[in-house]
Amino acid sequence: MDIATTPPTERRKIALAAVKELGPQRTEKAITKVRCPKGHTLAAVYPTTAGKVIVSRSGPGGRGSRDREATPHNGTSLNSEFVDTLEATQFEDDAVPSGCACGPRTLSRKKIQDAVDTHEHVVTLT
Template identity: 80%
Template sequence: MNIAETPPTERRRKALAAVKELGPQRTEQAVLKVRCPASHTVAAVYKTTEGPVVVSASGPGGRGSRDREATGHHGDKLDSEFVDTLEATQFEDDVIPAGCACGPRTLSRKKLQDAVASHTHVVNLT
């Protein structure tokens, strides 16, 4: 995919389709995981057919076995995921939204790219 010529909405749609191709066991295929100080997984980067794709949780949610899953009135999940290619155009913001049970966070697209390039497997946020 040519990132410079692909609109952001189309790029995100292709990234989502590429992540869905990985199947239900996609966590085993992550090349990079991002964790908060409490060891919650905040985001992950996957190697896909569209290139490296970042998937981050966009809101707080229960993490325990007894926690209820947040669901809207029409059956849609309230805790959705932000999915995008790790590469973006120079005109886009470097910030990627993320969150976990500890609260909202922001991730740097550039720092995630550097971590993938250096073959880092886990990034721990401070």
């Protein structure tokens, strides 16, 4: 896929399809994980057929094992995921939306790319 000529919406569709190909055990295949200071996973980068793809949670998520997952009436999860290729065009915003039980956050695509390039497996935000 040529990142420079692919529109962002199409790029995200391709990235989502590539992440779905990884299957339900995709967490084991993560190259790099991003965590908040309390240890909640905010995002992960996966190697896929579409290149390196970042997946971040944009909902608050549960705080513990006894918390019930919030689901609307149609059965889908309220904790949606932001899925996109890690590489982006020069005109793309560097910010990646994310969040956990601690609250909403914004991650830097460039900093995550640097962590992947230096083979960091876990990045903890300060």
